[in-house]
Amino acid sequence: MDTSTAASSFASSPISTSTSASASALRTVHELFVTSPGTPSPSGVRRLVADSWSRCTACGVRPDGSRLPPLYRTSEELAAYRCGHPLAVVLPLFRELLGAGAADDGHLFAVGDADGTLLWVEGDSAAVRRAERMHFVEGAMWSEAQAGTNAPGTVLEVGHPVQIVAGEHYSSAAHGWSCAAAPVREPGTGRLLGVIDLSGGSTIATPPALAAVRGAALLAEAELARALPSPPAMLGPDGRVPCVSSAGCGTGARLEAGVRLAALGRDSVLLECAGRAHRLSPRHSEIVVSLALEGRGVHGDRLAVDLSEREVPASTLRAEMTRLRAVLGPAVLGSRPYRLLLPVHSDFGEVTSLLAEGRAAEALARYPGPLLPRSEAPAVVEQRRSLEQQLRGAVLAGGDAGQLRRWVSAAWGADDADAWLALAHTLPGGSPQRAAAAARAHALDAAMATPSQVRRHAAVLQRSRS
Incomplete structure (x- = not known):
């Protein structure tokens, strides 16, 4: 050469x-x-x-x-x-x-x-x-x-x-x-x-x-x-001292309320802290959700497993955590183990709590969609499936026509054959909507339906016509 x-x-x-x-x-x-x-x-x-x-x-x-x-x-x-x-x-x-x-x-x-x-x-x-x-x-x-x-x-x-x-x-x-x-x-x-x-x-x-x-x-x-002397505080319109730090939420801000995470139905987390909002990158979103789920903190090797099925080099993870700490500030994100240092309030946590209390209607109302739907991080995928299964189970078990209709009208429930069939059962006999719901259920699983399922769908359709 x-x-x-x-x-x-x-x-x-x-x-x-x-x-x-x-x-x-x-x-x-x-x-x-x-x-x-x-x-x-x-x-x-x-x-x-x-x-x-x-x-x-x-x-x-x-x-x-x-x-x-x-x-x-x-x-x-x-x-x-x-x-x-x-x-x-x-x-x-x-x-x-x-x-x-x-x-x-x-x-x-x-x-x-x-x-x-x-x-x-x-x-x-x-x-x-x-x-x-x-x-x-x-x-x-x-x-x-x-x-x-x-x-x-x-x-x-x-x-x-x-x-x-x-x-x-x-x-x-x-x-x-x-x-x-x-x-x-x-x-x-x-x-x-x-x-x-x-x-x-x-x-x-x-x-x-x-x-x-x-x-x-x-x-x-x-x-x-x-470490610099603080200048006289300037109050914001709400009477509070606004967060003016360029490095997260840690300076001159009220942190007692903790951080709030919005992650349902979104591809990136919206994190609010002390009056400031941060729209995180997809990877930082996965990290923050994983830390919120861990609660007490997690060491780097475990966090790497939570984030990817492939091996994540320790240096790569540390670089991501450093970038995230630069966004949120050291008052929010800690290390050894990695953890969120402030109380965390999340939309997925609220839905989980409502379901645990048997308040399915409120849980469904506060569920705008799956948790970080495009994420493939194992910890996120597991929580996304678990939450969706819990909510779906509560809606099906409740037998409420309004909740069932809302479920099948959403993108994540539109192809749920069992939900369509449950909706058909809750509607009055002879109702066109009942026939339509039963037909939709039959169409969704006709290709893999067993004879007993076919008979069950046919029975619903027959009752709707009588």
Whole structure:
């Protein structure tokens, strides 16, 4: 493969370099660029990477990895500096969101300051030892000017979340790594405080990894915002303090009422909390419903089983939970185990309670349709079937013509032969509606009806004509 072919091949490929072909193409493009002095801009890589390589060349960074990032602080100086750094307040949050997952997956996470100095580097012990060999350690300077293209350093240059894959690093010393990082800014001023990073193998070169660091940064900013002095409260039209936080329902809001979930007859959950409404994505809807059904909380491995019959990687689930926590806020969604921290009121819970009390008419009136009808999550499917069977059983057992008519008039009951037959039995003899209901029941199951069922339908039709 010539250089131009390798370059064009990688330029059209996704960010992941899991295949040897794309990794080889990156190495070819990198070698061509660093060995061709005067090249204005590399081709065959993402514009983000090309611009970074050009900056690194201008700064005199060595691409062969022969000069590692310097260590600028002694352990004593670093300890004192970290204690007073604004991000020290949110380090426990980073450890909760990213630390355990990084250790479990063989990766590490790092927190750096606005100059690129790594303040904390934690995770899998083997990954930490491997990172030490290229000076990716606490106290090292990983700005672009010192370490070349890398996620934390490039984030500080461009100001937004970045993912750098294997050979996209300018220094060959980092070619065995992939990393994803996001900036953390001071609430109110927007001043850059530092960066949060995940580094490791090929699974870091995936959308969930970038989403994880982005979500962690957003939650850190929300946590920092809560620590700021509160301005004088402005009352809303209802006389309450409105929820104004950009990170869910946790700031300046009344949470005593808990959260309310509307999930019946909808493909996505509408979650209301402290005066704010969130229309969740289908996957987040499945997660919230599963957590509501679990009640006391559930660990990640069990939640993964609730959400899919196929194996869900732990890193993927953690990324989804981080994104969901960024939407709802840490006051609503907890971890270890995952759980909803506030009282939950749901439309499917209300229908279940009404059925348990024998109030079938009210339950039917509050049932706009099946629970997340398009969801295939096992926990949702099981609850959807159970609730529908309970409601159907109550309607059939009640023998009320109005309830039966409402049931068969809905999309989910239109093909229920037993319900149509029960409706025919409740209607007066000789009624055209009775004959129509019996005929509909007969038509629905004629193809698989037994002789006894045929005789039963015929008897109803005969009575309706007499």
